[in-house]
Amino acid sequence: MDSRLLAAVLDVLTASEIDLLAAHNETRGIGAGLQQSMLDIAAAGSASTGTPIPELHGIAATNATLAAVGGGSKAAGGGGVAGGHSRLNQAALSAQLATIGITSAAIVARILARYVILVRRDRIRERGNTHERP
Numbered sequence: 001m002d003s004r005l006l007a008a009v010l011d012v013l014t015a016s017e018i019d020l021l022a023a024h025n026e027t028r029g030i031g032a033g034l035q036q037s038m039l040d041i042a043a044a045g046s047a048s049t050g051t052p053i054p055e056l057h058g059i060a061a062t063n064a065t066l067a068a069v070g071g072g073s074k075a076a077g078g079g080g081v082a083g084g085h086s087r088l089n090q091a092a093l094s095a096q097l098a099t100i101g102i103t104s105a106a107i108v109a110r111i112l113a114r115y116v117i118l119v120r121r122d123r124i125r126e127r128g129n130t131h132e133r134p
Helices: 003-012 013-023 024-043 058-069 080-131
Strands: none
Touching: 003 080, 024 058, 024 080, 058 080
């Protein structure tokens, strides 16, 4: 490994960034927020029976909301409650992966920028040494 690349990594990465890449705790909240938004939107609609979901209570409200997220009841051609669970999990995972990817890309870009600076510095030094020879 090029010693300048290692130096760039050490210059850029902080303890908090290493923790972020290792744990990804911050991304869990993003996924949960997206899931809640999907549930809130679906809960404002109607169940497959035509009853407004806000008028339902307990498990009936929960199942109707999940079915709405899943594209409607299975009888109506949607994914039903299972489809709702699946879509919620996929949405949360997508949000988490996007956040992790963006964070990782930003860190890699900073490392690359630092590496380029170190390489240019070394080239300037090398040119300076070649011009000093008698």
